[in-house]
Amino acid sequence: MNTNSNKDKLDKKRIPLWKRSPAFTIGSIIILCIFIIAFFPGIFTSINPTEINAKELLKAPSPQHLFGTDHLGRDVYARVIWGTRVDLAVGIFAMLIPFIVGTALGLISGYYGGKIDAILMRILDIFMAFPYMVLAIAIVAVIGAGITGLYISMWLLGWKEYTRLVRSEVLVVKNMEYIQAVKVLGYSDGRILLRHILPNVLSSSIVYGASDIVMCMIAGASLSFLGLGVQAPTPEWGAIISGGKSFLSTAWWITVFPGLLMAITGLGFSLLGDGLSDILRTKSH
Amino acid sequence: MNNLNYIIKRLLQMIPVLFIVTVIVFLLMRLIPGDPAALMLGEKASNEAIEALRIKMGLDKSLFTQFFIFFKDLLHFDLGDSIRYSVPVADLLKERIPVTVLLTIVSTFFTIIISMPLGYLAGIKKDKPTDQVIRILALLGLSIPSFWIALVLLLIFGVKFQLFPVSGWGITWADHLRSLILPGITQAIGVSAIVVRNLRNNVVDIKNSDYVDYAKSKGLSNKIIRERHIIRNALIPTTTLLSLKIAWMLGGSVIIETVFTLPGVGALLVNGIYSRDYSIVQGVVIIFVLVVQVINLITDVIYSILDPRVKLQ
Numbered sequence: 285m286n287t288n289s290n291k292d293k294l295d296k297k298r299i300p301l302w303k304r305s306p307a308f309t310i311g312s313i314i315i316l317c318i319f320i321i322a323f324f325p326g327i328f329t330s331i332n333p334t335e336i337n338a339k340e341l342l343k344a345p346s347p348q349h350l351f352g353t354d355h356l357g358r359d360v361y362a363r364v365i366w367g368t369r370v371d372l373a374v375g376i377f378a379m380l381i382p383f384i385v386g387t388a389l390g391l392i393s394g395y396y397g398g399k400i401d402a403i404l405m406r407i408l409d410i411f412m413a414f415p416y417m418v419l420a421i422a423i424v425a426v427i428g429a430g431i432t433g434l435y436i437s438m439w440l441l442g443w444k445e446y447t448r449l450v451r452s453e454v455l456v457v458k459n460m461e462y463i464q465a466v467k468v469l470g471y472s473d474g475r476i477l478l479r480h481i482l483p484n485v486l487s488s489s490i491v492y493g494a495s496d497i498v499m500c501m502i503a504g505a506s507l508s509f510l511g512l513g514v515q516a517p518t519p520e521w522g523a524i525i526s527g528g529k530s531f532l533s534t535a536w537w538i539t540v541f542p543g544l545l546m547a548i549t550g551l552g553f554s555l556l557g558d559g560l561s562d563i564l565r566t567k568s569h
Numbered sequence: 570m571n572n573l574n575y576i577i578k579r580l581l582q583m584i585p586v587l588f589i590v591t592v593i594v595f596l597l598m599r600l601i602p603g604d605p606a607a608l609m610l611g612e613k614a615s616n617e618a619i620e621a622l623r624i625k626m627g628l629d630k631s632l633f634t635q636f637f638i639f640f641k642d643l644l645h646f647d648l649g650d651s652i653r654y655s656v657p658v659a660d661l662l663k664e665r666i667p668v669t670v671l672l673t674i675v676s677t678f679f680t681i682i683i684s685m686p687l688g689y690l691a692g693i694k695k696d697k698p699t700d701q702v703i704r705i706l707a708l709l710g711l712s713i714p715s716f717w718i719a720l721v722l723l724l725i726f727g728v729k730f731q732l733f734p735v736s737g738w739g740i741t742w743a744d745h746l747r748s749l750i751l752p753g754i755t756q757a758i759g760v761s762a763i764v765v766r767n768l769r770n771n772v773v774d775i776k777n778s779d780y781v782d783y784a785k786s787k788g789l790s791n792k793i794i795r796e797r798h799i800i801r802n803a804l805i806p807t808t809t810l811l812s813l814k815i816a817w818m819l820g821g822s823v824i825i826e827t828v829f830t831l832p833g834v835g836a837l838l839v840n841g842i843y844s845r846d847y848s849i850v851q852g853v854v855i856i857f858v859l860v861v862q863v864i865n866l867i868t869d870v871i872y873s874i875l876d877p878r879v880k881l882q
Contacts, residue, residue, distance in 0.1 A: 410589050415820030418838065418857045422594070422850060425842045426601050495711070502714045506824055509716045510839060525717055529828070532720060532735075533728045540724070543717035550712025558708065 301563075308559020314552030322369040331362035333519045342535045352537035354527060363519040364542045370520045371546065374513075375501035375553070378438040383493050385439075386446025387486070391477050393447060394454025401451075408444050416441060420503060424512045434504055434513040442500065446489050453485035487564040494557030498550045505546065521546045572870065579866050590858045591643065595636055598847045604628070608845045609652045622652075648852035653844045658852040661837060666856075668738065668833035669822050672756070675749045676818050679757030680811065684764035688807070689800065691765065692772025703765065710762025715821055719755040719828040726751060736830040752829045756821055760814045767810050771803035805875045812868040816861040 302309040321328060337357030345352040351360035393404045411419075423437035457463060458481065466476055505522030507513035514520035516527075521542040528538025598605075606622040607614065623629055626649075627638055642649065648658035691703040727735040734748045775781060776799060784794045822835035830836070834853055841849030873879045 409586060410593070413586055413590055413858050413861060414854070415816060415857050415861055417820035417823050418854055421823060421838060421842060422597060422854050425847075425850060426597050428602075498712055502712075505714050506716060509714070510824065510827060512842070522714070522716070525720065529720060532724055536724050536728075539717070539720045543713070543721065546717065547709065547713045551709055554708040554712050 305559040305562045307555045308563060311552050311555030311557075311559055314548060315556055318368060318372060318549050318552060321365060322372045325365045325369065328365045329359070329362045331359045333358065333362040333366040334517045335359075342531060344535075345537050351541040352535065354524075354535070354538050355531060360524070360538055360541055363524055364521065364545055367519040367521045367524060367542065368545065368549075370514060370518060371501055371505060371522075371549070374434065374504035374520075375497040375549075378435060378442065378500035378504055379493055379496045381439045382442030383446055383489065383496070386443030387450050387482075387489050389443065390447040390450025390489075391454055391482060391485070394451040395458055395473070395477055395481065404447065408447060411441065411444050416503070417506065420507065421510070421512065424507060429512040429515065431514055434507050437507075438500060438503060442496070445492060445496070449488050449492055450485050453488055454481055457481055457484050491557055491561040491564060494553055494560055498553045498557075501546070501550065501553075572873065576866065576870065579869070583862050583866070586862065587855075587859065591640060591855060592636070594851055594854050595639055598851050599632065599635075601847070605845075605847055609847075643855070648855070649848035651841075651846050651849050653840075653846045653849075658848050661849065662834065662852060662856060665832055665834045665837050668831055669819065669826070669835060671745065672749055672752055672822055672825065672831065672833060673815060673818050675746075675753030676756035676760070677811070677815060679753045680760045680764060680814070683757055684761035684768065687761070688765040688768025689772055689803070691769040692776065692803070693795075693799075695769075695773050695776075700769070703769070707762045707765045710758050710765075713758075715755055715759050716824050716828050718758055719752070719825060722751045722755060723828075738830075738832050748829070748831065752825045752831060755825055755828075756818050759821065760811075760818060763814065764807060764811055768803060768807045771806055772799060775799050775802050805872070808875060809868055809872045812864060812871060816864045819857055819860060 335358060337353070340349070340353045340357040342355055343349055343353040343357075349359050349361060351364060354360055354363070389404060393401045420437045420441055423440060424433040427433035427436055463476065463480060466480055471480075504513055505520070505525075508520050508522035509526045511523075511526065514523050516523065524542045525539050528535065528542075532539060601608070604619065604623070606619045606626060606628060610618055610622060627635055630638070639649075646659050648662070650656065651658050651661055654661060687703050687706075691700045691707075694700045723733075723735055726732045733751050734744075737748060739745055739748050781794060781798055784798055819835070822833055823838055824835070825831070826833040826836035827839050834856065837849060838853040841847070841853065
């Protein structure tokens with residue numbers, strides 16, 4: 285048994301990460317590139333993404349305008365490049381708060397059980413009763429279209445999957461011997477939860493989080509596409525695509541290019557998530 | 570008999586959920602800053618007109634009375650009147666529900682056609698190139714927003730080849746079906762991505778299970794093992810997933826119907842929000858929740874029928 289696991293460890297060391305999980309490696313490279321674009325858009329374009337140019341309306345892609353121009357003569361390439369940071373930020377921040385809050389609620393609900401658990405689960409049931417997009421739109425309607433409404437609606441809706449995942453894992457972990465042991469040692473609940481339970485249940489949250497970024501990005505872009513999220517003239521992929529919709533038959537480039545970059549970004553995070561789940565699963569075995 | 574008891578129990582459990590949802594939706598609509606009557610009539614409306622609308626909408630009464638009236642009407646399927654269309658919201662819904670239902674049926678049909686063969690193939694050919702390609706395709710399907718897929722399909726098949734209408738719903742049944750094909754495929758691509766991954770993993774698990782080994786050792790042919798043992802069993806959890814995803818498609822219809830300008834419930838919701846017609850928003854959200862609840866119940870029942878080991882309780 286012991287020699288076996290030692291051998292496993294050695295094997296793992298010998299196989300480089302990129303071979304053990306090509307998905308993780310390719311995903312990381314894509315995401316790294318996207319982050320570079322998001323942080324340093326100036327490297328990739330010197331054109332102002334919001335500059336209107338009446339002489340260059342709906343121009344097809346050319347060396348001057350790689351992705352063509354839109355109905356206001358704005359450079360679509362520059363808009364897509366500058367939009368990267370907006371969409372990436374939406375994906376990450378819309379996911380981050382629910383990730384933290386949802387995980388914390390899952391820990392509490394699973395560990396303490398009883399009334400807290402019962403109440404949280406009923407609240408969760410209520411939230412699950414709504415189709416995601418329908419409630420998101422309704423909440424944005426209340427708060428008002430814009431980036432604030434977009435974030436608040438996604439924060440209100442995103443936590444429940446994390447809570448369910450973490451809660452079900454805590455229910456298993458909390459009855460294990462080592463938790464009983466630290467309880468006997470008289471450790472505080474907070475210490476047990478944070479030091480002993482959290483590290484053992486976090487991996488499922490992290491794996492879900494990677495794919496959740498994609499879902500948040502898509503949901504955010506969808507709201508912006510409907511005109512309820514990020515507002516003009518801020519360059520954002522969903523909003524750019526929405527602007528191109530009316531010119532689909534004459535200027536396909538406005539619609540096609542932002543979607544391509546979005547698909548690549550989404551694929552990057554999805555690969556990263558799949559790879560992470562492979563790596564973390566072999567680790568826990 | 571047991572099943573019937575279970576269904577009755579679940580239907581009863583639905584009542585508090587629906588009641589709370591109604592309260593939430595009611596409060597949400599009242600949380601909107603500003604006077605709904607003034608918002609609906611626009612900036613140029615006179616004070617008298619606003620006051621008249623306030624009284625017509627019952628906004629001059631207390632919140633509690635308002636909710637009581639709202640809830641009493643709801644039990645009579647009266648969802649209030651739409652300000653924009655000046656007709657009862659219930660009538661609007663009656664007109665539009667068939668469109669969304671048809672869209673969902675067509676989407677489900679395409680999802681089955683796309684995902685079943687791909688998921689099965691990927692599972693049987695685990696780790697072979699076929700599997701790798703299908704997995705990448707599934708990941709792509711998960712990563713692309715539906716509104717973009719919709720527009721690209723419109724660009725290719727609507728604008729370029731003119732095989733399908735670019736927008737609208739047509740007049741005859743043939744028109745309707747033709748205008749539902751691209752929206753159906755769009756929905757199906759997103760949902761298939763999830764279903765393919767699920768089916769593949771089920772097939773992989775079952776392929777390695779003891780009873781398949783046993784069937785092999787009995788000398789059964791590969792064909793029989795696949796048809797009788799692998800496909801049947803792998804489809805059980807996938808069917809459950811698919812029916813849950815049908816509820817998810819209803820949410821997706823909001824975007825699909827807007828892109829393809831189909832006169833469905835989802836597009837009605839978006840229009841309701843654009844025109845600040847809150848009785849529409851209220852009505853649509855409640856209908857959606859009701860339908861999702863019913864679909865979830867049906868899913869559970871189907872699951873217990875497909876897999877006799879699962880007991881409903």
